[in-house]
Amino acid sequence: xxxxxxxxxxxxxxxxxxxxxxxxxxxxxxxxxxxxxxxxxxxxxxxxxxxxxxxxxxxxxxxxxxxxxxxxxxxxxxxxxxxxxxxxxxxxxxxxxxxxxxxxxxxxxxxxxxxxxxxxxxxxxxxxxxxxxxxxxxxxxxxxxxxxxxxxxxxxxxxxxxxxxxxxxxxxxxxxxxxxxxxxxxxxxxxxxxxxxxxxxxxxxxxxxxxxxxxxxxxxxxxxxxxxxxxxxxxxxxxxxxxxxxxxxxxxxxxxxxxxxxxxxxxxxxxxxxxxxxxxxxxxxxxxxxxxxxxxxxxxxxxxxxxxxxxxxxxxxxxxxxx
Ligand code: AMP
Ligand code: MN
Ligand code: MN
Numbered sequence: 001x002x003x004x005x006x007x008x009x010x011x012x013x014x015x016x017x018x019x020x021x022x023x024x025x026x027x028x029x030x031x032x033x034x035x036x037x038x039x040x041x042x043x044x045x046x047x048x049x050x051x052x053x054x055x056x057x058x059x060x061x062x063x064x065x066x067x068x069x070x071x072x073x074x075x076x077x078x079x080x081x082x083x084x085x086x087x088x089x090x091x092x093x094x095x096x097x098x099x100x101x102x103x104x105x106x107x108x109x110x111x112x113x114x115x116x117x118x119x120x121x122x123x124x125x126x127x128x129x130x131x132x133x134x135x136x137x138x139x140x141x142x143x144x145x146x147x148x149x150x151x152x153x154x155x156x157x158x159x160x161x162x163x164x165x166x167x168x169x170x171x172x173x174x175x176x177x178x179x180x181x182x183x184x185x186x187x188x189x190x191x192x193x194x195x196x197x198x199x200x201x202x203x204x205x206x207x208x209x210x211x212x213x214x215x216x217x218x219x220x221x222x223x224x225x226x227x228x229x230x231x232x233x234x235x236x237x238x239x240x241x242x243x244x245x246x247x248x249x250x251x252x253x254x255x256x257x258x259x260x261x262x263x264x265x266x267x268x269x270x271x272x273x274x275x276x277x278x279x280x281x282x283x284x285x286x287x288x289x290x291x292x293x294x295x296x297x298x299x300x301x302x303x304x305x306x307x308x309x310x311x312x313x314x315x316x317x318x319x320x321x322x323x
C-alpha cells in the first residue's frame with residue numbers, strides 16, 4: 001500500500017470531527033467527490049461536515065446528500081480534508097479562515113501545490129472522484145448506492161460525458177462498477193450535463209451573438225448586463241465554453257465572464273496535445289492541460305485584449321514548433 005494511503009488511514013482513525021471542503025464555484029466533481037467522501041465517512045461512524053464556500057448550484061441539488069452541505073466550518077474540527085483544489089485559495093476561503101491547516105489533499109490537477117500533510121494527487125486521474133473510488137477499499141470505506149451516484153457524477157462531469165482524452169479503460173470499468181452499485185448513469189448524464197433552463201439558453205444566446213473567431217482561436221464574452229437581461233443568477237458561463245469547444249477548427253476556445261468587482265473570469269479549453277495550463281497559471285489561475293481558468297483583475301475589454309494576445313502567442317509558437 002502506498003505510504004500516503006497508510007498515512008491517510010492513520011489520520012482518519014484518530015479523527016472524530018471531520019470537515020471536508022471542495023472548490024469555490026463548484027463543478028460536478030467538486031460536489032460529487034465532497035458528498036461521496038462525506039457519506040462514506042459518516043457510514044464509518046465519523047461526524048462529518050461537507051462544506052462549499054458557494055453552496056450547491058441548483059443543477060446539482062438532486063444529488064443524494066446535497067442538502068447536508070454547509071457554507072461555514074463547524075466549531076469542532078480535528079481533521080480537514082480538501083478535495084479537487086489545486087491550492088488552498090481555490091476553496092474560496094482565506095487561509096486564516098480555515099479551522100486548521102490542511103491535513104489531507106486529494107486532487108487531480110497537475111498544478112497542485114501539495115499543501116496537505118498527506119497529499120494524494122494524481123494528475124492522470126480523470127476526476128477526483130476516480131481517486132476516491134480507488135481509495136475506498138484501502139481506506140475501508142463502503143460505496144453504497146448514494147456514494148456511487150455522487151462518484152459517477154464527478155466522472156461524468158469532469159470528462160464532459162467521457163469525451164476527454166484521460167478516459168481510460170479503467171475509468172469505464174469504474175463506471176460499470178458504479179452502475180452495478182446502483183448509480184443511474186442516464187439520469188446523471190441528463191441532469192448534471194445535458195439539461196438546460198430557458199434562462200441558460202438565452203444567456204448562451206448573448207454570448208453566441210458576439211462569437212469571435214480567428215484561425216484556430218474561438219472566443220466570446222458574457223457581461224453583467226447579459227446576466228441581468230436574461231435573469232441568470234450565477235457568476236459563471238453556464239458551461240457555454242463546452243459548447244464553443246465543439247466548434248469545428250477550434251484549437252483553443254476562450255470565454256470571458258465579467259464579474260461584479262472589476263474582475264473577469266477566464267476559461268480556456270484546448271484540443272488534445274495543446275497544454276493551456278501554463279498560460280492560465282501565468283494569469284494567476286491554473287487547471288489541466290485541456291481545461292484551465294483564471295480570475296483576472298481588470299475590465300472586460302482590457303482583459304480580453306491581453307488574454308487573446310497571449311493565447312494567440314501560444315498558438316503561434318505551437319504551430320512553429322510543429323512545423
Ligand atoms: P473552468 O474554466 O472554471 O471551467 O475551470 C477549468 C479548470 O481550470 C478547472 O479544472 C479548474 O480547477 C481550473 N481553474 C479554473 N479557475 C481557476 C483559478 N482561478 N485558479 C486555479 N485553477 C482554476
Ligand atoms: Mn473541479
Ligand atoms: Mn476535478
